[in-house]
Amino acid sequence: MTEKPTNNSFIKIAMLCILGLLIAAAIAFYFIKPIIVKDHLPKPINIDTSNQPKLGKSHVKIHLVAFEDLKCSNCARFNVEVFPYIKKQFIDTGVANYTLINLAFVPGSMPAANAARCVYMQNKKLFFDFTEYLFQNQPPENQDWATVPTLMMDAGKIKGINTDQLAQCLVSNPYESFIQNNLKIAIKAMGQQVETPALYINGIKVDPLTKEQINIIIKAIQ
Numbered sequence: 001m002t003e004k005p006t007n008n009s010f011i012k013i014a015m016l017c018i019l020g021l022l023i024a025a026a027i028a029f030y031f032i033k034p035i036i037v038k039d040h041l042p043k044p045i046n047i048d049t050s051n052q053p054k055l056g057k058s059h060v061k062i063h064l065v066a067f068e069d070l071k072c073s074n075c076a077r078f079n080v081e082v083f084p085y086i087k088k089q090f091i092d093t094g095v096a097n098y099t100l101i102n103l104a105f106v107p108g109s110m111p112a113a114n115a116a117r118c119v120y121m122q123n124k125k126l127f128f129d130f131t132e133y134l135f136q137n138q139p140p141e142n143q144d145w146a147t148v149p150t151l152m153m154d155a156g157k158i159k160g161i162n163t164d165q166l167a168q169c170l171v172s173n174p175y176e177s178f179i180q181n182n183l184k185i186a187i188k189a190m191g192q193q194v195e196t197p198a199l200y201i202n203g204i205k206v207d208p209l210t211k212e213q214i215n216i217i218i219k220a221i222q
Contacts, residue, residue: 041220044203047189049099051178053120053127055087056097062090062218064098067186067198070116070134071109071141078197078209079135085211090218096201100131103186103196104179111170112146113179118169119161129158 047065064086068075090096104113112134120127133154139145148170155161186194199206201217 041204041217045189045200046203047101047200048185049101052099052101053124054097054099055128056091057094058097060094060097061222062096063202064090064096065101065200066098067101067103067182067189067194067196069103069106069109069196070112070131071106071138071146072196073138073141075197076135076138078199079132082209082211082214086214096218100128101182101185102131102179103182103194105183105194105196106141108144108146110146110176110179111148111151111173114173114175115146115151115155115166115170117175117178118166119155119158121175122162122165122169123160126158126160130155130161133157 049063049065066078068078086096086098091098102113102116104110116127116131116134119130137154148167151170152163152167155166156163183194186198189200190198197209199209199214201214202221204217204221206213206217
């Protein structure tokens with residue numbers, strides 16, 4: 001005698017079918033979402049990154065460009081909380097490279113920007129060591145801390161910087177016009193409302209500037 005299916009059996013089968021459909025839909029959305037996101041991304045812009053400090057391999061598909069000011073407190077927060085993630089996930093793995101365009105529009109930040117440029121011209125490999133130290137040890141933004149004596153002390157914490165050469169560079173202040181031109185690059189990218197930190201991925205601005213949004217954009221353009 002054949003036993004008829006019970007209501008419980010039908011319920012179990014229905015639940016399994018629904019679960020299967022949900023899993024299939026989730027998998028499909030996982031692959032389709034980057035296409036949807038890519039279609040809704042803003043139009044990328046061209047940013048001149050020539051002669052700017054870079055990290056990572058040159059021949060990669062993903063290019064990240066950051067605009068920052070060394071006295072900017074939000075920039076310090078970005079470098080402490082977000083940049084290490086970017087470096088570990090994308091730069092160190094060879095997925096992307098990273099360019100920092102250093103601005104000086106926060107009052108009193110030109111000496112710090114000039115010092116960073118002096119370090120870069122002295123030894124390109126030490127630029128990010130120096131700026132990382134400044135961001136990690138940054139005093140409050142409203143303090144006038146970016147002075148020659150303070151910057152010299154900060155530079156002394158970075159192994160390899162020739163402090164005698166740096167002192168001469170800080171006094172002569174040879175890179176002010178270069179830093180001012182960086183602001184022009186930022187204005188061209190953002191308009192008159194320049195803000196830092198600002199991050200662009202292949203010319204597309206990351207907004208909001210979060211790890212999640214960085215992942216979304218990179219996945220969409222890979």
